[in-house]
Amino acid sequence: MTCPDAREQLSALIDDALGAEERGAVEAHLATCAECRRELERLRDTVALLRAVEPARAPAGFVDRVLEAARPAPWPRRLVRALLLPWPVKLPVEAAAIVLVAVGVAYVFQATQGLQQARHLGSVQPMTTASDQAAPAPPSQDAAREAPPTPGAARAKQTARTLEGARQNKEQAPGQKALEKSASEKETPEKKGAPTSQAFSEAAQHKDADERRAKLDDASRDVAKRQANAPPATPAEPQVAGKLEESPARAERSQEAAAARARSSAAPASEPRVDTLQAPRPAATPPMATAFVPPDVSGRLAVANRDAALQDLARLLARLGGVEDRRFVGDEGPIIELTIPREAYPDLLRELAALGRWQLIREAPALPEKIRVVLRITS
Amino acid sequence: MIAHQHRVFGVALRMLGSRAEAEEAAQEVFLRAHRAIADFRGDAKLSTWLYAIASRLCLNRLASGERRLLREGEETLARIPSGHASPADELERSERDAALHRAIAELSDERRLVVVLRDLEGLSYEEIAAALDLELGTVRSRLHRARLDLKEKLERFLP
Numbered sequence: 001m002t003c004p005d006a007r008e009q010l011s012a013l014i015d016d017a018l019g020a021e022e023r024g025a026v027e028a029h030l031a032t033c034a035e036c037r038r039e040l041e042r043l044r045d046t047v048a049l050l051r052a053v054e055p056a057r058a059p060a061g062f063v064d065r066v067l068e069a070a071r072p073a074p075w076p077r078r079l080v081r082a083l084l085l086p087w088p089v090k091l092p093v094e095a096a097a098i099v100l101v102a103v104g105v106a107y108v109f110q111a112t113q114g115l116q117q118a119r120h121l122g123s124v125q126p127m128t129t130a131s132d133q134a135a136p137a138p139p140s141q142d143a144a145r146e147a148p149p150t151p152g153a154a155r156a157k158q159t160a161r162t163l164e165g166a167r168q169n170k171e172q173a174p175g176q177k178a179l180e181k182s183a184s185e186k187e188t189p190e191k192k193g194a195p196t197s198q199a200f201s202e203a204a205q206h207k208d209a210d211e212r213r214a215k216l217d218d219a220s221r222d223v224a225k226r227q228a229n230a231p232p233a234t235p236a237e238p239q240v241a242g243k244l245e246e247s248p249a250r251a252e253r254s255q256e257a258a259a260a261r262a263r264s265s266a267a268p269a270s271e272p273r274v275d276t277l278q279a280p281r282p283a284a285t286p287p288m289a290t291a292f293v294p295p296d297v298s299g300r301l302a303v304a305n306r307d308a309a310l311q312d313l314a315r316l317l318a319r320l321g322g323v324e325d326r327r328f329v330g331d332e333g334p335i336i337e338l339t340i341p342r343e344a345y346p347d348l349l350r351e352l353a354a355l356g357r358w359q360l361i362r363e364a365p366a367l368p369e370k371i372r373v374v375l376r377i378t379s
Numbered sequence: 380m381i382a383h384q385h386r387v388f389g390v391a392l393r394m395l396g397s398r399a400e401a402e403e404a405a406q407e408v409f410l411r412a413h414r415a416i417a418d419f420r421g422d423a424k425l426s427t428w429l430y431a432i433a434s435r436l437c438l439n440r441l442a443s444g445e446r447r448l449l450r451e452g453e454e455t456l457a458r459i460p461s462g463h464a465s466p467a468d469e470l471e472r473s474e475r476d477a478a479l480h481r482a483i484a485e486l487s488d489e490r491r492l493v494v495v496l497r498d499l500e501g502l503s504y505e506e507i508a509a510a511l512d513l514e515l516g517t518v519r520s521r522l523h524r525a526r527l528d529l530k531e532k533l534e535r536f537l538p
Contacts, residue, residue, distance in 0.1 A: 008520075011522055011526050042537055049475070049533060050499060051499070053499055055389055058405065059388075062384055062406070063380055066409045
């Protein structure tokens with residue numbers, strides 16, 4: 001074995017990492033080579049120096065810190081991290097998402113409210129017209145259902161409610177339209193989802209409008225017919241109207257009010273209605289549902305002395321089996337609503353003609369068993 | 380972990396040179412071991428497995444290039460002065476330790492790692508070969524070259 005070969009094995013010799021054969025060969029060389037023995041000693045000393053180095057010690061608390069790092073964070077903190085980190089990226093995205101959802105919710109809410117208002121509008125707004133004009137209140141389905149037959153308090157309450165609703169509608173309608181307009185102008189992502197509800201809302205409004213128009217036409221025809229037949233005999237709400245007028249302007253307004261009423265009413269205009277004058281009711285408290293059914297007969301009796309004529313009329317009714325239902329105070333004189341049996345009707349006409357200047361204004365083609373008559377007594 | 384923390388930290392300290400970086404690396408070693416515990420084969424010693432992880436991690440850090448920290452040795456090894464030594468002995472010991480640390484730090488990464496594992500941590504050739512995934516002959520050769528380098532640099536401190 002040469003010196004370089006032997007020196008290559010010196011570290012392994014020190015570490016006792018040589019096989020028996022290699023070890024024997026190296027030791028044989030060392031026995032003969034003082035230089036290599038010296039080299040072995042220097043190497044041993046170097047290794048001794050290395051092995052004398054104090055072992056390093058991990059800093060205090062190292063294990064705890066490792067365990068802390070290895071332990072999963074509590075779930076709230078993990079959730080917050082997952083949601084917010086890295087916050088420069090996630091925060092704006094999340095804020096934008098929240099705003100988007102909020103806008104979407106507001107839009108859908110407004111659209112739905114608009115829909116409700118569109119329906120509400122159809123039934124309430126015409127009532128405003130009627131109420132504002134202090135015209136006879138129309139019988140609507142709702143009103144007919146809600147209003148008790150007689151109590152005036154309920155009537156007043158309902159009128160107040162109607163006015164209130166109408167006011168709200170007036171206030172809300174423009175805002176709603178503006179909102180819908182602005183919403184339709186906006187090019188927002190959620191608009192893609194919105195047209196359905198918007199279109200629905202518009203369609204509903206159109207439908208309502210169409211229905212209202214159709215009803216208006218029906219009602220107009222109906223009312224026009226009735227007005228043509230019996231212009232002076234429009235029943236009135238005493239506590240609202242106070243008195244009946246017979247002027248053409250008044251008749252016109254009544255017609256408008258009737259049309260408006262028909263618009264508001266969900267029931268067909270031709271449907272039979274509760275008749276104000278059919279059943280005797282206290283004059284002061286006619287319910288809302290008892291309006292605008294013309295009497296069978298109406299006419300004007302011009303007399304010299306009204307009081308005497310009224311007394312004569314009372315006696316006449318008593319004789320003929322008639323009943324005075326109510327009495328109003330009109331511009332030109334008292335207005336009497338009465339019911340009389342059909343068989344006594346010719347006598348009534350004859351006697352009225354005897355009382356004064358009698359003018360028959362309207363007479364129904366087919367007279368019922370009990371004929372309702374409205375008399376306007378003028379001087 | 381308590382049993383192995385000083386060994387792993389020691390390897391990291393001698394390889395990386397700073398206590399702060401060594402602690403960070405040692406912590407990373409244990410976290411990796413924790414995550415990869417399923418890969419641990421029972422036929423190897425746990426310590427050898429941890430040394431293997433620590434060795435790879437340190438070599439990777441050293442190879443990443445952005446760091447060539449001070450390896451002057453003033454903090455690479457814990458120097459516990461002997462209470463019975465004279466001031467002169469203390470001075471000589473201090474100088475020797477400084478020279479030793481510098482010499483170790485100046486070794487190439489591969490040689491330093493082998494000499495640390497063998498002479499400071501006491502692993503056998505076989506364990507080093509297993510940890511570093513090297514041939515036994517390579518381990519022997521690298522270790523011998525490392526020791527020869529150190530012998531040259533520490534010549535004046537040898538008896």
